[in-house]
Amino acid sequence: MATSELVQVDLPDKGLKARVTARRDWWWIPQALTFLGFSSFLIYGNWAAWQGNHYVYGPYLSPFYSPELWGNSPHAWFGPLPQWYPQFLPYSPALLILWIPGLFRLTCYYYRGAYYKAFWADPPGCTVAEPRKKFRGENSFPLIWQNIHRYFLFLSLGVLAILIYDAFQAFWFEVPAGLSGPAESHTEFGIGVGSLVLLTNCVLLSLYLLGCHSLRHLTGGRLDSLQRKPIRKTCYECVSGLNKRHMRWAWFSLFSVGFSDLYVRMCSMGIWTDMRLF
Numbered sequence: 001m002a003t004s005e006l007v008q009v010d011l012p013d014k015g016l017k018a019r020v021t022a023r024r025d026w027w028w029i030p031q032a033l034t035f036l037g038f039s040s041f042l043i044y045g046n047w048a049a050w051q052g053n054h055y056v057y058g059p060y061l062s063p064f065y066s067p068e069l070w071g072n073s074p075h076a077w078f079g080p081l082p083q084w085y086p087q088f089l090p091y092s093p094a095l096l097i098l099w100i101p102g103l104f105r106l107t108c109y110y111y112r113g114a115y116y117k118a119f120w121a122d123p124p125g126c127t128v129a130e131p132r133k134k135f136r137g138e139n140s141f142p143l144i145w146q147n148i149h150r151y152f153l154f155l156s157l158g159v160l161a162i163l164i165y166d167a168f169q170a171f172w173f174e175v176p177a178g179l180s181g182p183a184e185s186h187t188e189f190g191i192g193v194g195s196l197v198l199l200t201n202c203v204l205l206s207l208y209l210l211g212c213h214s215l216r217h218l219t220g221g222r223l224d225s226l227q228r229k230p231i232r233k234t235c236y237e238c239v240s241g242l243n244k245r246h247m248r249w250a251w252f253s254l255f256s257v258g259f260s261d262l263y264v265r266m267c268s269m270g271i272w273t274d275m276r277l278f
């Protein structure tokens, strides 16, 4: 019998029939790692998003808090929180924005496959039976809402553009008045470790986002042949190339976005020192 074959066995002590797998390899290891990885990120991300402070250090802005619509930092687009905001409600600039990348990742084709296995055991693994009889798929409620992924792609592309702008800003440091020449404070180009952290984060996020399955459909879909559309053909090939390693970029970018927040937070709290390289 092949090791990946499903078998039905009797459970003598309970008189029940159960479907199990004949797999003898450690098939559950990736699922366990996925569970640990996602859980750690969710716990840290939620904690960091609710803090509402220590998300800025010099020119660095945590990607969890960008764009900062209302807030107390110089990065806030519309200044401090307006008067009309109900005082009894907790506020953190991250809460206004994190739902976009959050729902984008939640509905990502790769992530679905990963968390269906790791969190819902649906199925627990390839050729491992699931603990339920019915498979309703993504064509009916509630999973049909996963189709919003394509819309969140556009919103996430907008957020990515803002993060790229933030990474550019992270190379411009404030010089206090009178320190080097001009009597007024000004900014000068520089490279800090934080600048590189935020830049790397943007590169990894771009590699993840530009390999999106929905983007692949957008660039190559609805056409019988791409031969007469050289620009679309090139875009389709680039997106497809990135899509082949979508899982890798999904994980790398997840860690990089979490680490970027941690880096800014630790520097802002005075626990880590940001080294200026230039």
Ligand code: FES
Binding pocket: 104, 108, 109, 110, 111, 149, 208, 209, 211, 212, 213, 214, 215, 246
């Ligand atoms: Fe993963 Fe779209 S399929 S980001």
